[in-house]
Amino acid sequence: MLLLQLRATLLALGALLSTSVTVAAPLPAPTHFYPYGTAVGDRIAPVNDDGSTGDVPISVKFPYVDEEHESLYVNTNGVISFLEEVSQFTPDAFPLDGNRRLIAAFWGDVDTTRNSGRVYYRETRDSDILRRASREVRQAFVRFTRFSATWVFIASWHRVTYYGGSSSTSLNTFQIVLITNGRHSFTMFNYGDIAWTTGTASGGSSSTGLGGVPAQVGFNAGDGIVYRSVPGSRTAAIVNIETTTNVGLCGRWVFRIDDSTVKLGGCNNAGTLEIGPSYGPMKGGMLVTVSGPCFDQHSDTSNVVCKIANIVTPAKVLDATRAQFILPMLTKTGVVHVAVSTDGGQHYTHAGNFTLVASDPLHTVTMVNKDNIKLGQFAERLRITWLTVYFNATVVDIDFVIFRYNSDRTSVRTKIVRLMNGVRNTGSVTLPIGLANSPVLISDSLGSLRISAAIVGGSSHIVSLWSEIHVAQWYTNMYLNELRRRTDGGTGSATALATPALLARVRQTWASQCSAWYQVERGNPPSSANLPACPCTRRQAKFDSRFENDPTCSNGAANCSLLHLGAHHCVRTALASALGTGQQCCYDEAGDILPFENGGGSLQRAHPKRNITGLSHLLVDVWPQFLCCKYSDNCDKFKEVRPTDNCGRFEPPVIATTFGSAHIITLDGLRYTFNGLGEFWLLRSPHFELQGRASQDSNIQGQLVGSTSWTAIAAKATGGSLVQVQINRRTGVDIFIDGVKQDFDDLHTQEFTRVTVSCDVRNGTVEIRFHGADDYVIKMKWIEGIFSYTLSWPKYAGHPCALLGNANGDVTDDLKTPSGVVIDSNSPPKELHEEFALMWKTTAEESMFVYGAGASHDGYTDPSFEPQFEQPEVDDDTKRQATEICGGADAKDCIFDYLMTGKASVARDTAEAVRQHDSAVDSAKKVVTCGFLESPGNGTKNGSSPLAGSVVKFSCNDGFILDGSAQRTCTEAGTWDGVDTKCIGGYDCGAHSPCTPKRIDATASCIFATSTRPSLCSVATATAVTSRPVARAQSTTRLSVCASSKSNTRRQTAQLSMT
Template sequence: MKFSGIIVSFSILFTLTALRNAGAQDSCSHQCGELLSTCSCQVTCQSLGNCCPDYKEFCLQISPYSGSLMGGKDFLIENTAFNTSSVLTCRFKQEIKTSGYTAKDGKGHCISPLLYETGFIPFEVSIDDGRTFPYSGTWLSVHHSKVSDEEKCTLVNETKWQYYGTPNTYGNLTLTWTHQALAETHVNVEVWGYHETGDSYSENWLAEWKYLYTLAREIPNTGKFTFTPIPAEGNYSTWDFGILRITPSSYSDGQSNIPSLWSNEHALAWHLGKDFRDDPNAWATAKCMEWDRKEEKLPNFKEEIIDCPCTLAQARADTGRFHTDYGCNIEKGSVCTYHPGAVHCVRAIQASPQYAAGQQCCYDSTGTQILTHDSTGGSTPDRGHDWGSPPFLKPPRIPGFSHWLYDVISFYYCCLWSGNCQFYMKRRPSSDCRTYRPPRAASAFGDPHFFTFDGLNFTFNGLGEYLLVESDLTSLRVQGRTQQGHLPNGTGAQGTGLSAVAMQENNSDVIEVRYSEDLNLEVLLNQKVLNFSEQTWMDLKGLFLHSTPDQNITVMFSSGCGVEIRGNGGFLTLTVLLPEKFMNHTQGLFGVMNGNTEDEYTFRNKTTLPVHASPQQLFEFGANWAIENGTSLFTYDTEFLLNNFFYGEKHSASFLPVFFPYEDPADSLVEEMVSLCGSDPFCRFDVLTTRSLQVGNSTRLSHQNHKLLVEHLEPVRAMNSPGQRKELAKRQGPGLETHPVASRK
């Protein structure tokens, strides 16, 4: 493993001097991400000033940086000029080639390919007909539902498309799109179908998007197409799940990886054969029975999926394992088409280990879980997780589309196109909460104050970099950096606060959240600052990452560990959620998670402090958990960070904080502090040490949120009857504020 601090320090030692000398000739051609003998091709080189001269030429920046996994997105290579006669070849994952081009301004363009996975995809560019690929960058492939509507063609009145041919649903259909998105005067409209072939859960189980036929050819690119559907010819009418694609007419029918606008994936009722239109109920009933027979032969995935939280409050609090369902979100008006009576649903973030299945949990307006044996609006688990799961590429792990094939189109067969919903609910019954165990929460905020997994709290005002929690169970590490606070007059305060948090689990990507020197919140992925302007949800290696518009960051590791970070009053507020399996497997400032407070303050050498240790003793305890450069996950990409944290002490022995701030009755700030803080000791502490009511108020709110979180995560006894579940939900309340992501069917 390469640690960021070591990489950067070598970079500084080898290159800062060399770059000042003429003749440093190392090149980033074929070398992006590498540290060379006289300069750097790593992402940190720009802020450190040690890039090779051709870094920007070969290490590509692109716009846009993301698009649907369906492909067809034209993206610009921003920082490199090519000869207009150059023929560009773009290669993704070292195997999938698409044709690029050079525009009149010398800027290169690539077309993203059809992929069966999400996440950052490496790509390279050739200008010599594919013989060499010296230029490289990354492309973010995203779930098709997370692509903005402006980048798709739109099925006007989508419900009509998906019910076409059923009673009272006929007439014209209309497709619209942004005509400027395709730079040609005429376009084609194609129909594509999705299927998975081979034996289920075997090596020959394969996924395929297949071109079926062209619905309209050489139509004017006006941004609108209206037609009256007729049943598709031949075997095409048997494809009942698919998508539309608009392409420039200059390309061949069905040609892959060309500029494209895709519709939403949808049920293809509008093109189904005469047998469907003659009797849609009979057609759908036969399909439902066929699906039921197939399900009978498949493994029981429900045995390995996580049970649901008992209440809406728990579901919204357990952010390491559950996230808002795109299609039923209380923050977006609770439009729950597939779950009548529900106001909010969540999905298990991680797919189940063997069968890659998904869990869904829905709740009514009282916060009570809705079960399918009580209501058709009950939550239903999924044979295919909607978001897919690593390593993707093969069924049932294809993001979005495996889920549609096994869990959504079958819902149309049994519930929407016919009256056989009992068959669907038999195969997709709700999970209750009998085996659900809420996670434990630990938090740090303000000056900073630490709340451990077992419920103790203490203040540690050390200056440096420290291990917050580490686990031998999954090689989880969460590290925190503190920096000195400042008084209103600009001088240093006798206290510190969290300024950066870095984390990793097993061999996952490394995530760092930090305040930059101009006090903007930055998120780094493997040392590179991320841009959330296009995507706020990212599927990364070993984790999911979510950022809200107000820059609340949530990291969800594959173990179910959740890390939430918010910017608050100039300091970071941190919460770590750990599932029950981490019991007796943690150490660090957040303590030993085992339900026993007596060993909470355990040093590296396994000696302990008493529960009522003095602030001075706790200062020694905190200092003992300072990290080393060899294990640091932090990025040191500025002179300030290098001097103060890489070359400086990991725990500053010279910085002595105040342990007992004095409340001077003659101090005019004290009266305002009492009015603001009341009896909250952490709010009062921070007002006195920083002379800032804003910092104190941020601390007060963070403390309240932590107490509310712990309250919502209290274990509860599973209730079997709706009445019992409603009473339980009433006691727990509606839950914490959450922040939604994109929308899904």
């Protein structure tokens, strides 16, 4: 009884009600609504007119229009707001300023005191709700195929009426659902019955709730610029919103709201196409979903087709906003055009871009023990694994798809070898050792494993998973075993070895293939023109941005022994030359460059990232190396046309670095602090331009201070895309390519016109590589909203100008103004700032930056800004703290940054940037090299390094003597001491065979079987012979074969005792 009285009292309080009310069951709602009501844990907002819940803390930082919020207001008038309550009952037209950050499902004059309608709200991490939200976001935004919600907020307006209404007037029911994974966020508006639009205070009818200023639906960022309204907002048509949709479900609208603008999900009339995933493997087989056209599911959908890279493929309509196609096989990588037609290909109304990659690590067949399998040994069988959920099938087929060049060597054909039929889709299997399923045996072993759902009949449109393309020694073993079984009647035992005769016969075939390849290559060998020479040491390679780690041999990994036995680490040019070629360089454990015969690298006709990406490189560089060096004894042929660079031409690039509070180290090594505010020329040249934006620093208390730091750059090389990278304090960075913002969340490295951009948000790094005659590289890192970055500038790229200097090797003229006046670097900081730095400020017309809504070139500068040129005066404790953080009193830039900002992380980053720059400069010092020494024919060498101080020792095989230096040292003059080394053969003649080598003393001459070359056999007297002992003859009879046509004198000479 007491509980009932208390509940009645609370209800009577009306607007003061702020506690939960228990009800017996969840409230009835349309099926597309998320469950709400106190039975599912909701709280009830205070019963009021024009009020709110007050500030509601939430357990995440919710992203909304590029800002994060840790609390919100559920307002009675149909709005969720951030920063402040919304009591305004008549909606204004968007956009609105004054920090009115609003999400308005139905901003109208709701009055919950007029009837029993209420407003419910809760945040939840319920697993069922999260799964549902994730699924529905992925349906609305097909690009977010891997989106997984971690938090949901649900606010529901249940059967609410308007101000001026009563318990019998029209009612509205609607819902706002906020969804996020912490980085991306989405909003759903769900509508049930909508019967009124306006309260009487806004000019509406007291009996119908219509007329006046109707409700507003949409989003407002609060800056007076960014907003989005749903069609019909603030018009009488908004009463029909429950009959509209952007996602094919009447009464639902879905938006993405974390970015700088609010984006619509679902279909559109604008001709844009959303594609998910946004990238996939060039080998095809992936299901790709597209969203753009609004599909009529009640009419014939068989005419819906997709065209990707000019290949038309059928599509399947999933619902009113989505269709799906299977990615065909395409022998290229990079960005390709995708378009959708709803009339069988007559008209393509919606288009977008898709990125083809060589392989997708999330959609792959893993070869668990590939590197353990050796040629000709069958004890080890290949075990593979895959993701079972990728196939909606209980059984799968497994094929080996072999890739070959067509005769034109510009296109590729495939051969498919069936390995296993109808394998249970368990995610793992060990392959057989034979090829009993294959009627025709194919010896080639460059290809990829393909797993596909078992189907009846052949089809080029099948969902597939692929392994990487590789030289498959495991397949060669299968081929050999099956060949033996078919030809010799062998058992094909899993533990047997290939018979020597069979393996020898197949090796002859491989040798012939190597020779045929060699004949073609020697007539047109690849050129190393425009390729940088190999760094002489691994340390040089580490700091040379033109090179990257080669995944085929990295840090002593086991795979080094496959083609680079003796190497500990390899690098390759990060970019292909204009001809598509590449350079590979390998190093021993000490870090010295290796020649080919000791595991060194080679010139590459097809860089792994160019041509038919990866595949061309494997076909024309890797597979021939297997044929010539692994599968036959013709490695000299490969080495001749794929030589190793000896690093003699190596010229390291010069490096400029900026960091912290706009400190600069120029290309020539001059160090100074830049104090400008605004946008400036960092570097200008005929072929490359770089601009930077400097913003005012703030200290740890959030107060602006008298220093600046770099917060954005814009860069462009001739003929390439314009790249802009700028700080985003919520996500880290924003990257714009030719003015269009790009997303690097799923695909971290992307190719554009003559530029490659990599972004790793987790590590806070961006790398930009500009392709062309000169390879410029910018490596960026950010912390606390501040960029530090390096520019790698090839020495042959000419002499630029601007804030980063001129790369002429002279630090005294680095501070040169646009008019050519050189400012003394020892000038006072204020003079440097005014007479040099400010001279390089860009104009609005020169600016390469693109600006968001409301931003402009002039908005980033302040003519009244006066930088602080000297370190601020602080107490001794703060000075000691700065010295400790920076590692000593000499770290002046680091100490300055700490004293200005109070941020230890910024100071440490400054100190680290200086260390990295100094290490890079030190590693770039030219080393003396003498070039590689080859092993002598019929001999060996011990040692391989061509660097000054290195020693190489030589020895000869049995039957040969060493002629020349047995040991040579690389001198500081860049030459090897001593003389060339040869291994010269002595010949012991057999009665029925050609002469064969035999070891003789180093002081002896050579014995030859014929008279065409001078030898000990042809001397005139015995005295001459005995002065240079030779090996003892086994019998005069055998010697007479060599001397049968000679004079008696010569015969007697040959019969002398040989020791």
